[in-house]
Structure formats: C-alpha cells, structure tokens
Amino acid sequence: MIQHIDDAKCVGCGVCVQKCPLDTIRLNEQGKAFIAYPDDCMTCFVCERLCPAGAIFVHPFKEKLPPVFPGPRYDAVEGNDLRDKEVYHA
Amino acid sequence: MPDRNTHIVESDLLIIGGGSAGLWAAKRFTELLPEKKVVIVDKGPKEWGGLMSMAGGDFDAVLPGDDLDAWIEDFVYYFDGLCDQEQIEEILRRSNDRLEDYQRYGCEFFRKEDGTLKSIPQRGLPHVKLYPAKLVGRGGEDMVRNLVKQLRKANVTSLGRIVVTDLLKQNGRVVGAVGFDSISGDFYRFRAQVVIASTGVGGWKTSYGKNTPTGEGVEMVWNAGVRLKDFEFSRVWNMPRYFGWEGQTKLIPLGAHFVNAKGEPFMEKYSPVLGVNTDPHFITIAMAMEIRAGRGPIYFDISRINPDDLILLRPQNGWQLMNYEKLCKLGMDLFRDNTEWLPQMTISYGGMEAGIKGTTNVEGLFAAGTARSTEPGVYAGGFALMTTSVTGHLAGEGAAEFLASASPVESDRVDEDIDALRDAVYAPLGREGLTPHDVLRKIQTAMFPYDVSILKTEASLTRALDEIVRIREEEIPNMAAADPHYLLKLREIRGMALVSELYLRASLERRESRAGHFREDFPNRAEDGLAWILIQKDENGAMSFSRKRVPLERYRHPITRYYQDNFRFVTEEH
Numbered sequence: 001m002i003q004h005i006d007d008a009k010c011v012g013c014g015v016c017v018q019k020c021p022l023d024t025i026r027l028n029e030q031g032k033a034f035i036a037y038p039d040d041c042m043t044c045f046v047c048e049r050l051c052p053a054g055a056i057f058v059h060p061f062k063e064k065l066p067p068v069f070p071g072p073r074y075d076a077v078e079g080n081d082l083r084d085k086e087v088y089h090a
Numbered sequence: 091m092p093d094r095n096t097h098i099v100e101s102d103l104l105i106i107g108g109g110s111a112g113l114w115a116a117k118r119f120t121e122l123l124p125e126k127k128v129v130i131v132d133k134g135p136k137e138w139g140g141l142m143s144m145a146g147g148d149f150d151a152v153l154p155g156d157d158l159d160a161w162i163e164d165f166v167y168y169f170d171g172l173c174d175q176e177q178i179e180e181i182l183r184r185s186n187d188r189l190e191d192y193q194r195y196g197c198e199f200f201r202k203e204d205g206t207l208k209s210i211p212q213r214g215l216p217h218v219k220l221y222p223a224k225l226v227g228r229g230g231e232d233m234v235r236n237l238v239k240q241l242r243k244a245n246v247t248s249l250g251r252i253v254v255t256d257l258l259k260q261n262g263r264v265v266g267a268v269g270f271d272s273i274s275g276d277f278y279r280f281r282a283q284v285v286i287a288s289t290g291v292g293g294w295k296t297s298y299g300k301n302t303p304t305g306e307g308v309e310m311v312w313n314a315g316v317r318l319k320d321f322e323f324s325r326v327w328n329m330p331r332y333f334g335w336e337g338q339t340k341l342i343p344l345g346a347h348f349v350n351a352k353g354e355p356f357m358e359k360y361s362p363v364l365g366v367n368t369d370p371h372f373i374t375i376a377m378a379m380e381i382r383a384g385r386g387p388i389y390f391d392i393s394r395i396n397p398d399d400l401i402l403l404r405p406q407n408g409w410q411l412m413n414y415e416k417l418c419k420l421g422m423d424l425f426r427d428n429t430e431w432l433p434q435m436t437i438s439y440g441g442m443e444a445g446i447k448g449t450t451n452v453e454g455l456f457a458a459g460t461a462r463s464t465e466p467g468v469y470a471g472g473f474a475l476m477t478t479s480v481t482g483h484l485a486g487e488g489a490a491e492f493l494a495s496a497s498p499v500e501s502d503r504v505d506e507d508i509d510a511l512r513d514a515v516y517a518p519l520g521r522e523g524l525t526p527h528d529v530l531r532k533i534q535t536a537m538f539p540y541d542v543s544i545l546k547t548e549a550s551l552t553r554a555l556d557e558i559v560r561i562r563e564e565e566i567p568n569m570a571a572a573d574p575h576y577l578l579k580l581r582e583i584r585g586m587a588l589v590s591e592l593y594l595r596a597s598l599e600r601r602e603s604r605a606g607h608f609r610e611d612f613p614n615r616a617e618d619g620l621a622w623i624l625i626q627k628d629e630n631g632a633m634s635f636s637r638k639r640v641p642l643e644r645y646r647h648p649i650t651r652y653y654q655d656n657f658r659f660v661t662e663e664h
Contacts, residue, residue, distance in 0.1 A: 040301070059416070
C-alpha cells in the first residue's frame with residue numbers, strides 16, 4: 001500500500017496523479033501530490049516507479065482482506081499478521 | 091446538487107473499456123474502416139491499457155506447424171467438455187497472427203539460443219503452451235505502449251477517468267451510452283452507430299491488478315438485457331498471504347511446488363498423475379483441504395528449480411522487480427525463503443454470451459475480451475492476453491461488418507429517459523449514508539470463506555446468498571458518495587454485489603462439479619451438466635436461468651476424457 005509522499009521532494013509534476021489506475025493521488029493547493037484516497041491503493045507501484053523525484057514510497061504488502069479460513073491463524077484480528085508488526089513497516 | 095457540465099461525444103464506434111480487447115477492437119475496426127471515428131472510454135487513466143498494463147506478457151499461441159486440432163482437444167479436455175469448440179477454434183486459429191502483430195509493433199518474446207521462441211507447457215496439457223515476454227516483469231506494459239502507438243497513428247480518440255453507467259438504445263438497438271467523469275463529476279453522453287463492451291469481468295478487489303475489474307460493466311449490460319453465462323465460475327488463485335506476485339504459472343512447470351506446514355508436498359496425494367503441475371484451481375481445492383485438516387499454513391517452495399531457468403523467472407524490471415527488491419529487504423526472497431500462500435477468490439469468469447465476432451443478443455452491442463465469457467473457471471497461463479487480443483480483434487471486425495449492413499441512426503431520440511438516468515447517477519452524491527468501502531468489506535466477508543469460494547456446498551452458498559441479498563436490499567440503496575471519486579467506487583460496489591449474486595445463484599444452479607466449479611456436496615459430474623447456465627434479466631428485474639446444451643453433435647471433437655478425473659478430492663475428518 002502507498003505509505004508516504006515526501007512533500008519536500010515532490011516537484012508537483014502530476015505524473016503520479018495522472019497514472020494511478022485507482023485515482024489514489026491528487027495535487028493539493030500548493031501543487032504537491034498527496035494521498036487523497038489511501039483505501040483505494042492496489043500496490044501496483046506505478047506512482048513510485050514513475051516519480052522523477054523519488055518522493056513516493058509504496059510498501060510491498062497488500063491490504064488486509066477478510067479471511068478465507070476460520071480460526072485464529074487466519075482471522076483478521078490484530079496481532080496474528082505480519083502487517084501488525086512494526087518491524088515490517090520500517 | 092451543483093450544475094454539472096454535459097459533454098456530448100459523437101463517434102461511429104464507441105468502445106467501452108480500454109484494455110487489451112478494447113485496444114485490439116479499435117485497431118481492427120480502423121484497419122477495415124479508416125475513415126470512421128472511434129472513441130475509447132475507460133474508467134482508469136487515459137491510454138493506461140487496463141489489466142494488460144500489469145500483465146507479465148505471456149502469450150498462448152498456436153504457431154505455424156502446430157496441430158490446431160490437438161490444441162482444441164486439449165481445451166475440450168481441460169474444460170471438462172464445457173467448451174465452445176467453434177469459438178475456441180477461431181480464437182486459436184488467429185492467435186499466432188496477434189503474436190506476430192505484437193512482434194511487428196516492437197514487443198519482444200524470449201528466444202532460445204537457436205533463435206526460436208522459448209515456450210513453457212501449461213497445466214500438464216500435452217499441447218497448450220505459452221510464450222513468455224523477453225523482459226520479465228514488463229511484458230504487458232510494452233504491449234500497451236506499442237498498441238497505443240498504433241492507435242494514435244489511426245486517430246483513435248481515448249478518454250480516461252470516465253465510467254459508463256448505462257447503454258442507450260433506439261428501438262432496441264444500442265446507439266450510445268451515458269456516464270460521468272470521476273474527477274470533475276461532469277456528465278457524458280455518447281452517441282454512436284455501434285458499441286463494443288470490453289469492460290472486463292467482475293471481481294472482489296483483492297489487490298494487485300484485481301482492484302479495477304469490479305462489475306459495473308456487468309451491471310451496464312445486465313440492465314440492457316444482455317444474456318450472460320458462466321457466472322458459477324470464479325478465479326480462485328494461490329497468492330502470497332502478504333504481497334502480490336505474478337508468474338506462478340511459469341514457476342510450477344519448472345519445479346516450484348506447494349508444501350504443507352509439515353513440509354510435505356501434497357498435490358501428488360490428490361493427483362498422482364499431474365502432481366503439482368496442474369491448474370491453480372485444483373491446487374486451491376487441495377490447499378483448502380489441507381488447511382481444513384489442520385495441516386496449514388501452506389508454503390511455496392522454489393528450491394527445486396534448475397538455476398538455469400531462473401532467468402525466466404526472477405523479475406528483471408517493471409513493478410515486479412521493485413516489488414521483489416522491497417520484499418527481499420523485508421527478508422522475503424521468494425527464491426530463497428519459503429513464503430506463506432493462501433487461496434484467494436479474485437475475479438469472476440462470468441460474461442456476456444457472444445457469437446464468434448462478438449455479437450450479443452442485443453442489436454448494436456458487441457462483446458470483447460473477458461467481458462465475454464470464454465472459459466469455465468480454469469486458466470492456462472498466457473490465455474488472457476491471447477483471448478483478449480483475438481476477441482477484441484474479432485469484435486472490431488464484427489462491428490465494422492455490422493455498420494456495412496445496418497442503417498445509420500440519428501441517435502438524438504433514445505428509448506431511455508436520459509434525465510432520469512442522470513438523476514439516478516448523481517443521487518448518492520453528497521447525501522448521508524454508507525460508504526462504498528464499508529459495503530465492500532461486507533461483500534468480501536460474505537464471499538471469501540473457503541466454503542463459498544472453493545469447496546462450495548448448498549448450505550454455505552445459501553448462507554452467502556442471504557447476506558448478499560440483504561446487502562442488495564438494505565445497503566446498496568443507502569450508499570453515499572462524498573465526491574465523484576467515491577461515486578465511481580459506489581458504482582463498482584453495486585456491480586460487485588450484482589456479480590456476487592450471479593455467482594451464488596449460478597453456483598447453486600450447477601448441482602455437480604466440473605472444470606472450475608467444485609461442489610463438495612456434488613463432487614461428480616451430472617448427466618445434465620454438459621450445458622452452459624445462461625442468465626438474463628426478466629421483465630420484473632429478477633434473474634432468469636436457462637440451460638444451453640453443449641451441441642456435441644455439431645462439434646468435430648468428441649469428449650474422450652476429463653481433466654477433473656486426474657483428481658481425487660476426498661473429504662476427511664470434517
């Protein structure tokens with residue numbers, strides 16, 4: 001999922017805004033890109049790859065989805081998933 | 091509601107959906123009728139190429155000298171007889187033309203030292219094979235770029251970020267459509283002599299290229315009275331639990347396999363003949379059985395792959411390389427570490443019933459790509475890029491032939507009340523209500539459980555259907571959108587709810603197991619199962635089901651064996 005756009009690095013070219021398939025990113029009033037619709041990111045990396053300034057960071061983990069299997073191993077409760085652990089979000 | 095601009099867009103051919111099929115339809119149509127105006131409209135970015143932009147670039151093709159009949163027989167076997175033999179024959183016959191077109195437009199495929207194309211066999215089938223793109227990780231992007239260049243030369247107009255909601259007809263013939271811009275909120279009215287729907291399939295937003303095929307195109311054609319088929323089939327795919335990965339299709343034939351929590355390979359137990367080298371749908375059934383029996387989680391083991399083959403597998407560029415490098419930093423090197431994988435329902439296989447050149451039961455509307463159903467829930471690697479290019483090309487040809495014989499229409503007057511359609515589109519904007527994301531999560535929660543998506547039973551399908559009907563009645567009408575972006579999401583979730591209901595009802599209707607449809611309560615084929623389940627909206631808006639028998643007496647290839655007979659799924663300790 002997209003995690004961060006560095007305001008200081010963003011040059012406001014708008015390429016990420018144009019190319020995001022899900023319209024996740026928009027330009028703010030200062031002409032800088034920001035994550036407008038974070039829930040819609042599908043982790044395709046298009047924005048990070050096309051950013052000429054290296055301002056965007058997309059984490060490779062996808063979003064949590066409702067479980068396919070029952071039981072604590074697969075349940076979407078906090079704590080049983082790597083995405084809950086800080087070390088994977090450094 | 092603020093005043094919204096209305097734009098009128100005129101063309102001879104309107105193509106709804108700018109992925110592989112839509113682009114190919116435009117290419118073929120402009121070759122045949124270069125003076126005619128073509129407009130492609132897509133809900134995503136202008137000229138992004140749809141899901142093709144994220145594809146690896148693997149392409150199935152029957153090369154000159156290959157035995158076409160042998161390929162058809164492979165598919166009759168692989169589809170457990172539920173194969174439209176005339177359709178698959180025409181698709182396969184034209185597959186090499188599209189592969190050659192791609193190479194002429196500048197796409198490169200992997201070649202062996204002797205200069206011939208490298209092929210990879212698929213699913214343990216004797217003849218079906220794919221040809222991988224030269225650049226692992228960027229093949230689909232290259233295809234989009236090169237095809238778009240061709241269309242620019244042909245003066246095709248492309249519009250992005252516009253979602254089409256409704257088709258317009260005149261005396262029953264489709265003559266246009268309406269939709270809105272998901273950024274500005276502006277209203278669009280399209281006028282056309284003929285329309286191609288290449289809107290893709292429905293699906294359940296499971297990340298990595300599966301967040302855009304949601305089913306608003308299915309709702310659009312459903313409301314226009316188009317006959318649908320194959321909705322009992324969905325793609326259940328093995329996916330890493332935490333991240334996306336493209337290319338298991340190539341990893342498995344070269345030696346990768348799944349193991350359970352004890353480190354035991356298990357596919358040989360369920361299929362002594364094919365073992366792991368089989369269709370992912372059957373692997374997911376085995377995975378679900380292993381996990382249910384307490385032997386999960388399931389890991390993907392790549393250690394047996396011959397190092398010489400790694401060049402075909404390790405991402406070299408594109409999003410797949412970036413993904414791979416980031417995962418390695420997290421200690422998740424797919425080529426070194428065992429990674430946890432899960433089965434995940436991703437997209438629907440249901441689509442429009444169409445003739446060879448994309449004709450539907452609605453005059454003036456042609457179907458292309460995955461929006462028209464071509465396979466019963468099993469998936470050979472490389473099949474989608476092949477079928478979408480060929481069926482797009484065929485629909486472009488069909489639309490051109492239609493224009494040659496159909497009388498021109500002045501599409502000012504249409505059967506629909508455009509003001510009413512417009513009011514309905516914008517009604518959720520700015521009101522209080524449920525967010526599309528809340529409803530999305532409820533639909534996913536109902537649909538994802540393994541006994542709904544993989545090991546289906548009457549009880550579990552009925553349980554899910556009750557919930558989806560409740561969502562349709564109580565939640566869908568009460569969704570709200572804060573802005574035009576969310577209005578698009580809202581349309582997607584409506585489509586997803588419709589696709590979910592079509593899937594559940596069709597799955598209940600097919601009381602047998604065949605190809606990609608596994609009913610644990612009916613694990614064998616039924617005598618009357620060799621028929622497609624068709625669904626159409628009746629005059630009350632309800633789902634009307636009928637069966638169309640597979641016309642074996644007309645076909646050249648008898649059914650001599652069944653792919654599913656390679657498997658023995660025995661319910662245990664359950």
